[in-house]
Amino acid sequence: MSIWAIEAENLVKKFPQRAKKDGNGKKNKKFRWPRFKREPKALFTAVDGVSLQIERGEIFGLLGPNGAGKSTTIRMLCTLLEPTSGTAHVNGYDIVKQANQVRQNLGTVLAGERSIYWKLTGRENLEYFAALYHIPPAVARKRIDELIERTELKERADELVEKYSTGMRQRIAISKALLARPPILLLDEPTLGLDPQAARNLRELIVDLQKEGHTILLTTHYMEEADLLSDRIGIIDTGVIIALDTPEGLKQRIGQSEIVKLEVSGWYEKIGEQLRQLKGVENLSAHKSSADGVWEVSLHSTDSRAILPGVVETVNHNGTQLLNMNIVRPSLEDVFINLTGKALRD
């Protein structure tokens, strides 16, 4: 048996791109004479050479913004997608040549609440998926009772899923993945759309599952979640893993950097350019906060105290106003900004 739970080597996935529309709204398809053959389609690279090894019993977080290639990577590992090139093994099985064995060794949660049948009860859903995962009926009944108890759905298990909250549906989706007691779990954005309490409960469940010996590959764009749960994190951007380490190791990568967090009203792009030019400022990201007209700005610096006077002077200019300012230790988000020059939510 392979020493790695999951091993991927130089995984690449390219998708044909749709023909772009021209100015008249018509698709710009070109045909080649004399064979009247359409020109080869342009390819979009969603994953560009991902290599990783995940240890048995580890929680591995794949962190990146939307469209970074997290879901495509996970879809290749769970055999829904065939890689354009590269190889990967799950529990020692090749994802292309031994796809069925890979599926037997995986519990996967994709698309959360939409992955189950809303016109069936929670219990009926689990009975159905137990049969799909080849669990003998008598064993399945016992296992379903166990999972329903564990996910605190006993009172509502025989109600239609359409009457459940998002958190309850997600718990059924996770139970579905756990039915056959697979050694490896792939969880794609498991807390997306959950309220804070439900998300917290789910994180506790993920930690418990690790204690029971499951290997977990988790994709998320919530940095706190990745930081809290993961033993190691791979940061992915534009289809490439740009950093891979423990959460602490990643934070140490930005060395002695401190982060100056600003809240500014009346922000405009030119101020950003001026701040970037200040001596000691290594990187900057700015995004609009939920409050009206307020922007949150992060400045990376090796000596934050030295840049403060220049920051205050630059910001309090031409009607722009500094509302708040803090110096904080770097988070994973700051690591991401430091590596890519943009925020996770951009």
Place this chain on the structure above:
Amino acid sequence: MTTMQQSLARPGFTANLQAFWAVTRREWTIFLRYPTWVIALFIWPMIFPMAYLLTARALSGVDGSGLAQFQLNTGVSDYIGYIAVGTTIWMWQNIVLWDVGFALRNEQMRGTLESNWLSPTWRFSFLMGSTLPQMVSMAMFMAVAVLEFSLIFGVRFEGSLWLSLLVLLVSIPSIYGLGFAFASVVITAREAHAFVFLVRGLVMIFCGITYPVTLLPEWMRSVTYLLPQTYVIHAMRLAALSPVQLADLMPDILSLIFFGVFWLTAGYLLFNWMERRARQTGSIGQY
């Protein structure tokens, strides 16, 4: 970290059969949870043929004086039974195209296709398993149609029940094989309403659902004999409305067996092609 307990899965032939049965049960349970099916079951067998029946009545005259020509063309005097059989078979094919043809597409739009695809179950089971409940509902549909035509319109089904059931049985592979082929194309194309309209239009015009195909121009007749529904309608009219023997039906039955093998094979091959293509393009998860 504790040691992982052993997997509960016991793969094998029996496990795959249980999975197939689970798909069937799921589909049937969901079908029953939309109560409007009861209305569809009683209303549709009457609604669609009604327009044709009233047109026929207008053309034949209230006293039926215009029916002589119809009898000359078809060899049948009961035009209501003649139309009832044709339109019921048309509705069968039409419903199969919508139900079976869109079975996987509906799962795709619901978001559940991926979670099925993630399991180690033989993937063709998902299509076949959803077909069985459809067959049961169609059997109920046809039984209601026979009852309604007998009780309301006084149609006398003077043929053999067993021969009619035999015709239905040998029709299943071609009718559903076409549905399987459709389901596979729909999942890739993601939009196939135009195809459904095309096929049901072809059946309506070329298969003689309300008139004998011998009335069609010669070029149209050559198309007619390429469509299995022509043989289904012809054989069912003979079996249900006239006192015939098995030998009289054999040409149609043999043709239907041939078409059945062709369409089931085509359906299966297209499904496998779609499945491979979906793995390359990721179309399974696309809405």
